[in-house]
Amino acid sequence: MKVAYIAHPVGGNIFANIEAILQIAKQINFSEPETVPHSPYITDVLYLDDSDPDQRNRGMKNNFALFHKGFIDEVRLYGPRISAGMKAEVELALQLGIPVVPMTPETKVEFNRIYI
Numbered sequence: 001m002k003v004a005y006i007a008h009p010v011g012g013n014i015f016a017n018i019e020a021i022l023q024i025a026k027q028i029n030f031s032e033p034e035t036v037p038h039s040p041y042i043t044d045v046l047y048l049d050d051s052d053p054d055q056r057n058r059g060m061k062n063n064f065a066l067f068h069k070g071f072i073d074e075v076r077l078y079g080p081r082i083s084a085g086m087k088a089e090v091e092l093a094l095q096l097g098i099p100v101v102p103m104t105p106e107t108k109v110e111f112n113r114i115y116i
Contacts, residue, residue, distance in 0.1 A: 077107035
């Protein structure tokens with residue numbers, strides 16, 4: 001099975017964004033039997049303060065550990081834009097040779113503008 005990391009903006013309306021991420025994970029579970037949707041940062045967002053740079057950095061460090069351990073097979077970009085956190089995830093994925101797949105029209109345009 002393939003592990004697909006769900007990259008999605010979280011800041012702003014955190015709970016609405018979490019709900020969107022959960023819906024994406026649900027859709028993947030029901031439509032892609034060989035794909036495990038993964039969004040580990042949801043846990044961190046619930047107990048770390050994203051507006052505190054130290055706590056935000058800790059959350060990013062937690063996510064990046066999974067990339068470095070080889071746990072992530074693919075990064076999928078969702079949402080209306082590529083946030084700063086998503087950019088960091090994309091750049092790490094590209095450095096590690098992990099495929100990055102824009103999943104929305106907005107992320108596709110932005111990804112192609114920045115990385116292609």
